[in-house]
Amino acid sequence: MLAHPDALNDDDPVSRLRGFIAHGDYRPGSRLPPERELTDELGVTRSILRKALDALEREGAIWRHVGKGTFVSATEAGLTQPRGSLAELGRQLTPVKMMRARLTIEPAICREAAINASNAALTQMNLAMERAHAVSNWQDYETQDDNFHRAIAEATDNPLLVAQFDQLNQVRRAVALGNVVRRSARPGPDHPSFGEHEVIATAISQRDPHGSYEAMRNHLRSVSARLFGEG
Template sequence: MTDPSAINVDPVARVRTYIAEGGFDSGVKLPPERLLIDTLGLTRAALRKAFDVLERDGVIWRHVGKGTFISDGVPPQSDDASVRLGRQLTPFRMMRARMAIEPAIAREAAINATGESLLRMTQALSRSRAASTWQAYEVEDDVFHRTVAEASDNLLLLSLFDQLNEVRRAVAWGNVERRTVHPSPDHTSFEQHDAIAAAISSRDPQRAYDEMRAHLRSVSARLFGEA
């Protein structure tokens, strides 16, 4: 039976944590809804709302009559234009596109962010630092960047970010070497994300732009040896 005290818990965060801590691999089917409702202490409506968000973010995909599955970033048998484009892009070109677009989105976020947007950013930062696996961290990294886009309060920019993210998931990144089970406390992206959030919270558009660009250049340098 659903625990009434759990109703106020963010259902998206609860399901994300369940997936991350459960160690589910890409393509694995999640338990049935009725079992998840009892396990997570959510109502059916809250669970389905969380699934809507996670499917939009590319964490899961749903097949009517078959169930809910952990995504590998590219929905099976998809011929979506974003997927086709992603398969033609190199990871380096993908990062260059992010550096061209996301700093401008961060600048708009500094102008338009609401208190609720800033709170969601803070929550994503906190969850990313607490991540027990790289997979869990990457989920929260995605959430943080999308929350910045949401904070721009511009549906066209948010749609553009979502398209960019869809293409990013389809790019063949290959195997990224991980030397630890989870990010270390001094993982550079933690401090960089904090700086982006601080600039947005301070209503400093130029600093938000600069911090986001510096962050993406740092990621690019780690991946490719150059920015």
């Protein structure tokens, strides 16, 4: 127990928060639960929680966006980067510039995946696609969409490309959050990304680097057109 509910006299609340993130499978770009849930999980008052959040933000382990939430940074996952750089990028980039960055990087990652993907990596892609079809809301769909794209990065068998994807995805989350308006409770069975993901996965499984590159590029152009009116 803490001696005083409003005093942060040692690192215990910070350590608890850091442990919660580490053991909760929060990836770079993941949004942490609301403060009211964190206070229950950590057994601290809201004032102590906020001091712990402040401490981790100063370390670069998390970053916060007013009105949008608290997010895990790539630094928390052990990646090296200037403190606050990705958070700052997320505040500066427009959705169109973010998508152009994805169009530059992710097709090349997809091409590498077609060359290096293991059977286990292909299984992870297929699992993410199956789960995406079964979701009941957009938040769960976006989780599986993230899992699909990260499985492609992992299929490259290149830790540097995986780290690059994680950083790009963290910025993507920050830019897209609040800029995307959903007009239904969940994706419909004819949601375009379902078919586009299948084309990507097929090209990778067929060990087709050029086809994989083009499939990802076409998918991202389609997403950009649907969400932001840019292709």
